[in-house]
Amino acid sequence: MTPGTTGGGPEHVTLRQILAHDDDGVLRLLLAPAGQDVAVRGVIIGDEGPARPHDGRIVLAAGLAPALPGAPAAVGEAAAPAAVREAARRGAAAVVLRESGEAPVPVRALAAAEECGIALLARAEWADWGDAIALLRSATAFASAGRGDLMADSAADGGLTALATATARQCGGSITVEDTQFRVLAHSATGPDADGVRRSTILGGRVPDGRVAELRRSGLLRALWTSEDVIHRPADGDSPERLVVAVRSDGEMLGSLWAAADGQRLSSDAVQVLRRAGALAVPHLLRHRLRESGTVRREAHALRGLLHGNGDRRAHLWSLGLPPDGPCAVVAAVQDTPADRRGSERTLEALAVQATVFRSTARVLREQDQVAVLLPVNDGGGPRDALALARELDTLAAGIPDAAPVRIGAGRTVASGLDASLSYGEALMVVRALRDREARRRDKHPVRHAGPGDVGPTIDALHLLDAVRPVWESGTGPVHELIRTDLAAGGDLVRSLAAYLETGGDVPLAARRLVLHPNTLRYRLRRARERFGIDLDDPDTRLVLALAVRLTAAL
Structure with a gap:
């Protein structure tokens, strides 16, 4: 697998650029014997197919679980250094291992990386391998976008807002950058002649639902999702002329750029300008998606840690704000x-x-x-x-x-x-x-x-049942024989005993709960005495029976 690019730029990124791009801490550099300026030309997930050159790619050791305490050596202490050496032998630029608070990267893996001269990184516990791939993809897209013209330089220095401003200046209209959920990520200044839809979109931070429904009915959204070209929408009543282009990376829809004429016609080269802006927006929308998914995953990891009492609880609270x-x-x-x-x-x-x-x-x-x-x-x-x-x-x-x-x-x-x-x-x-x-x-x-x-x-009763269960499961005797035999036959006697005991020995009330005639219940209780030797008048027997039927019901 190779990260997507926007075209016209390099198809690689340095390790230093990846780490500088990693605002959320998806990856942690453990060591880089050859320095951080080594070129990374893609990513390999685990061991993809037969042995073949890795050609400067990062290897994500997805098949290796962290070396948990007590785990077999082949799972962690031996497998991790072997994976590092094999990746280095095939020419990989770096290896990423998974770690957790209870299972740091094995020392022998660090030694193997130092010996082989290959960079070694650790994936954050809250992240997954998809986050690592998205990070590399986003960093490569930024490196590929390049510089050299006003729009590219603006996007590189000032982000999406600067790109929207520069694009608006060149195409003579107002620019809005949206994600696939129609949320506004950036926009240029809104002039006094802006139409109502633009104003409500900017103020609300997203395209109004009614507007989205209208675009869907008109077929424009279908065209946007399927077309790689700039789509033209002529002026219609109070709605000015608009151009829209999808922002894609390797065919994946990331969002869209909209240009609206504000009191004047769009420039003659507005289509070319918007197409160029769409390409320059790719790395920024990839980064937005990475941050959004990373934030959600990191917060879920922190909340899970708090609820289950795992990890650094103070750090978890800080992650949750x-x-x-x-x-x-x-x-x-x-x-x-x-x-x-x-x-x-x-x-x-x-x-x-x-x-x-x-x-x-x-x-x-x-x-x-x-x-x-x-x-x-x-x-x-x-x-x-x-x-x-x-x-x-x-x-x-x-x-x-x-x-x-x-x-x-x-x-x-x-x-x-x-x-x-x-x-x-x-x-x-x-x-x-x-x-x-x-x-x-x-x-x-x-x-x-x-x-x-x-x-x-x-709740108290359930705690007591949990405590007494091992004692019951290791015991023998008439009550055990009754429970085992009757459950194998359908459990009618166990249910009858449960109702009898829960009603304090009130046969008519217990029979009503069971939807039985009282004489039928009396017959079942007599059978328990005669077949299994159960004395329901003995308080100890009643206690053991009460616990037994409750434990049985909880299975």
Whole structure:
């Protein structure tokens, strides 16, 4: 794989340029025996196919996992230096290894790189290999853009805004640079004769939805997505003449440049000017995309670290823009596994959006079947705020047609985000308690959101069950034989015993819960005594049975 270029420039970039371009810290230089001005001519992901020259490319060692403590030597300590030596033998310019806080790059890999004279870099733990590829692609595009004319020099020195200004001056109109979501990334000065659409676009920071719909109906957007040329839209009523060109890299759509006539005609060479501006905008839009995806991934990594208690928690708070002394609570919304995975994605996305609407400072993490929200709270308002968010999420989830059940737990308020993992763990226990109560029909109308104070006894019981499970699983006796035999036959007796014990031995009430005739339940209880020797009048037996049926229900 070779990074894309804009054409007319070099097809390589130096290691120094890559590192200078890396504002987000995707890569960390460990050593460069040949210096940082070595040319990088592309990227190789892992071991692509048969042994062949690497010709100055960076090798991303994607197949090597970090050398975790206790892992076999072949996984880290031996595999990493071997990969470095092989890359050097094939003529690679550098090797990138993955590292984490618990698994730094092996010392033997550093020694191998020094010995072979090849640069060695480490990929940030929060990033992925796609970020490394995007960084190299963006840096190469900047190197390829070159300089030598007003627009190129302006773009190189002042970024997208300077490019928009220089382009507007040369084509005689107003320029807007947008990404693929129709968000305004840069624009030239807006003159007094600018039309209303331009004004509303600039003020709102994005193209109005109505305007996007109109462009879609007219077919202009379809033409923009498919054409590589400048598209002309003649003046129509109050809408002035416009030119638009897509900004692409290797065929990938990155955004677009729009030129609008403001009270005068566009210049005769406006098409050529806009085409040149589109090429010069490529590296800037690649960098914008890299920063945007990097920011999202870095924040997700930081929030995940806080919730699970991993890594440098103070650094995680700094990445999220949160103070170390601000109280917070965690709310977790967990969805049952749905039949329709796409429907699940829509539900979780809606919950995540609702959480950010509830409070702009909330930090939201979506993982598999759940949404976790780190909610900064005001002094004294923690429990109320967390429960209020849980209630809003419950109302939203309940109103989504055909959505799988979602249960929402609010954890305790902790004095600092440094202790967010405590609140998160408690929020998950609340969810587990809600599921347990619903499964055992403790609530006539299932409650789908709660705080720890609402289900405290159930949480305590679940903690006790977790503690006693190893003792139960290692034991033997009549109760074990009853549970094992009856579950193999369908579990009717176990369910009957559970209902009998939970109702305090009230046979009519237990029978109603089971939708049985009381005599049928009495027969089952008598069978337990006669077949397995279970004495339900003995308190120790009842205790062991109660624990056993609860543990069985939790499987």
